[in-house]
Amino acid sequence: MGRLISTLLIVIGVGAAIVASQSMFVVNERQSALILQFGNPVGVVNEMGADNAGLHFKAPFISQVIYFDKRNIEFDMQPEEIQAADQERLVVDAFLRYRISNPLRFFQTVRDEQGVRGRLRSIMNDSLRGVIASIPSQDVISGQRSELMNRVQEAVESQVRTQDLGIDVIDVRILRADLPPTIAERVFQRMRSEREQEAAGIRAQGDQVAQEIRAEADRDARIIVAEARADAQRLRGEGDARRNAIYAEAYNRDQEFFSFYRSMLAYENAIQSGTPIVIPPNSEFFEYFGRENGDN
Amino acid sequence: MPENDNQGGGGGGPWGSGGNGNRNQNPWGQNGGGGGRGGQEPPDLDELVGKLQDGLRGMFGGGGSNGSSGKSAGGSGKGGGIFGAILIAVAIGFGVIIWPGQAVYQVQPAEVGVVMRFGEYVRTAPPGLNLKLPWPIETVEMPNVTSTRTISIGESNLGQSQMLTRDENIVDIAFEVQWRVDTAHIDDFVFNIRDPEEAVSRVAESAMREVVGTSELVPIITTARAEVSQRTRQVMQETLDEYEAGIQILQVNLERSQAPQSVIDAFRDVDSAAQDAERARLNATAHVNRVIPDARGNAAQLRQEAQGYRDSVIAEAQGDADRFVAIYQEYALAPDVTRRRMYLETMERVLGDSELIILDEQGGAIPYLPLDQLGRNRTQGGE
Numbered sequence: 001m002g003r004l005i006s007t008l009l010i011v012i013g014v015g016a017a018i019v020a021s022q023s024m025f026v027v028n029e030r031q032s033a034l035i036l037q038f039g040n041p042v043g044v045v046n047e048m049g050a051d052n053a054g055l056h057f058k059a060p061f062i063s064q065v066i067y068f069d070k071r072n073i074e075f076d077m078q079p080e081e082i083q084a085a086d087q088e089r090l091v092v093d094a095f096l097r098y099r100i101s102n103p104l105r106f107f108q109t110v111r112d113e114q115g116v117r118g119r120l121r122s123i124m125n126d127s128l129r130g131v132i133a134s135i136p137s138q139d140v141i142s143g144q145r146s147e148l149m150n151r152v153q154e155a156v157e158s159q160v161r162t163q164d165l166g167i168d169v170i171d172v173r174i175l176r177a178d179l180p181p182t183i184a185e186r187v188f189q190r191m192r193s194e195r196e197q198e199a200a201g202i203r204a205q206g207d208q209v210a211q212e213i214r215a216e217a218d219r220d221a222r223i224i225v226a227e228a229r230a231d232a233q234r235l236r237g238e239g240d241a242r243r244n245a246i247y248a249e250a251y252n253r254d255q256e257f258f259s260f261y262r263s264m265l266a267y268e269n270a271i272q273s274g275t276p277i278v279i280p281p282n283s284e285f286f287e288y289f290g291r292e293n294g295d296n
Numbered sequence: 297m298p299e300n301d302n303q304g305g306g307g308g309g310p311w312g313s314g315g316n317g318n319r320n321q322n323p324w325g326q327n328g329g330g331g332g333r334g335g336q337e338p339p340d341l342d343e344l345v346g347k348l349q350d351g352l353r354g355m356f357g358g359g360g361s362n363g364s365s366g367k368s369a370g371g372s373g374k375g376g377g378i379f380g381a382i383l384i385a386v387a388i389g390f391g392v393i394i395w396p397g398q399a400v401y402q403v404q405p406a407e408v409g410v411v412m413r414f415g416e417y418v419r420t421a422p423p424g425l426n427l428k429l430p431w432p433i434e435t436v437e438m439p440n441v442t443s444t445r446t447i448s449i450g451e452s453n454l455g456q457s458q459m460l461t462r463d464e465n466i467v468d469i470a471f472e473v474q475w476r477v478d479t480a481h482i483d484d485f486v487f488n489i490r491d492p493e494e495a496v497s498r499v500a501e502s503a504m505r506e507v508v509g510t511s512e513l514v515p516i517i518t519t520a521r522a523e524v525s526q527r528t529r530q531v532m533q534e535t536l537d538e539y540e541a542g543i544q545i546l547q548v549n550l551e552r553s554q555a556p557q558s559v560i561d562a563f564r565d566v567d568s569a570a571q572d573a574e575r576a577r578l579n580a581t582a583h584v585n586r587v588i589p590d591a592r593g594n595a596a597q598l599r600q601e602a603q604g605y606r607d608s609v610i611a612e613a614q615g616d617a618d619r620f621v622a623i624y625q626e627y628a629l630a631p632d633v634t635r636r637r638m639y640l641e642t643m644e645r646v647l648g649d650s651e652l653i654i655l656d657e658q659g660g661a662i663p664y665l666p667l668d669q670l671g672r673n674r675t676q677g678g679e
């Protein structure tokens with residue numbers, strides 16, 4: 001009897017514990033929760049803007065709690081080949097960050113993150129293609145990248161709003177906008193030939209400069225030597241002129257004597273010793289050679 | 297029955313005292329202290345506690361009545377009693393020692409304790425020993441908030457490192473991002489973002505590509521490296537702030553920024569071309585340094601020679617002239633005699649040294665001249 005009662009009480013106690021545990025649930029700061037009663041949504045806890053994480057109560061057994069991540073979540077798209085306005089193909093890799101803002105709508109439209117990924121994939125794809133197809137590839141790569149990202153984000157946001165997915169798009173970023181591998185190889189070739197040209201230009205210019213320097217130096221050297229030669233000739237001329245003047249000044253005192261004197265010097269210098277000289281006996285030198293009086 | 301009594305009394309006692317203990321001694325008391333310390337206990341705590349206590353009393357009250365009825369019922373199995381005793385001992389141990397032990401936790405110096413009550417963020421705790429309500433009421437997370445974390449991008453993955461520049465070149469970039477939790481927004485970091493590491497890494501690559509895409513190749517690999525790092529840091533910080541990620545980007549270091557491997561030879565050749573050009577210029581300068589002094593030396597020599605010629609010619613002429621003048625002055629005193637003497641003296645010297653052959657013009661016959669003998673005589677005369 002007592003045993004029966006105690007067993008009964010234990011059963012009741014355990015039952016109460018189960019009921020209690022079924023009627024309480026914890027919503028983490030990182031989560032929001034949706035309460036379903038027989039599949040019907042009856043309440044939302046700690047959704048965006050409602051800061052009420054913590055311990056909550058619900059009707060036991062009949063209601064069910066579904067948790068959603070409230071944080072900033074990344075959605076990564078696979079790289080896609082997309083044609084820009086100038087028909088150039090680009091490999092675009094983008095990612096998106098979103099947050100589940102309305103757990104009820106989220107649950108109704110996509111049920112879970114798996115579901116939203118599928119939707120986002122096609123939305124992102126559409127938006128990227130739409131935006132990129134309208135601008136030249138150059139702008140995708142460079143200049144207006146942030147503007148481009150803003151436009152993609154707007155496009156994604158408007159589609160998300162239209163489809164009412166219960167999420168907020170925080171940011172869309174283009175991770176890469178690259179040329180496909182075949183075109184990249186072309187870019188490498190172009191880069192190579194550009195550099196080769198540059199190198200050849202630098203070398204040619206170096207040679208040119210070197211030649212200019214050499215030529216200038218050679219010219220200067222020639223001029224220096226030529227000027228020196230001119231100076232030398234002037235100096236020599238000066239010397240010669242001076243010599244002539246000195247001679248003239250001296251010899252002009254008696255031209256006849258000069259002729260005689262100079263002839264004497266010349267004979268002495270010109271006729272070497274041992275030179276055979278044929279002289280007639282009646283020459284002036286032999287004036288007295290045979291005749292005392294010297295008359296011929 | 298003593299067992300039952302014990303069990304019942306014990307059941308009533310320990311549960312009750314356990315409940316009391318829980319209620320009065322350990323967690324609530326400590327929590328009260330903690331709350332006082334933190335000064336941010338929500339006002340509805342007591343109500344919450346009340347609910348809990350009601351819940352517990354409901355359960356344990358059942359247990360208590362069970363015990364008392366067991367007492368009255370009696371005749372329960374001994375084995376069941378022992379089992380119950382062990383169960384209760386375990387429960388007491390848990391209730392008195394382990395469970396309250398949950399209330400003490402240590403926060404390391406680099407960490408901050410983020411305390412959540414049933415998942416709701418209630419406070420942060422500084423490094424050191426801290427108290428909280430035991431699990432499952434309060435839980436604590438201790439993220440490391442002071443250490444600098446580093447992410448490397450492009451170091452190993454080639455596809456990641458090649459980026460397109462504005463002038464449609466491809467540059468090979470590897471960089472490192474240093475970041476840490478923004479201490480002013482620790483709650484953002486803990487609650488707001490999934491995969492913060494991943495987020496930093498993706499945002500870093502995206503930001504770097506954006507910056508590289510707006511710059512030209514040559515500055516990126518030469519002069520503008522610091523600027524690229526700086527701008528990347530800025531874009532990253534703005535993006536992460538927009539995410540309310542509670543992340544602070546400290547630094548972006550460009551570790552490698554060069555032409556891609558397959559074209560790097562061409563780029564190096566440009567450098568070596570510059571060196572070649574410089575070398576050619578230096579050679580030319582060396583040529584200049586050789587040729588110009590050569591020419592100057594040459595010129596100096598030419599001038600000196602000419603000067604020497606001039607001076608020597610003048611000196612010679614002066615000497616000759618002086619000699620002439622001197623002789624002339626003598627001559628002028630006695631012209632005829634001097635002249636005759638000079639003539640004869642000269643002839644004497646000249647003819648005395650020569651092979652003199654005296655031939656009469658009137659001889660008629662062509663004289664035979666033994667020229668070889670004359671030569672011999674001359675040689676002998678020379679000797």
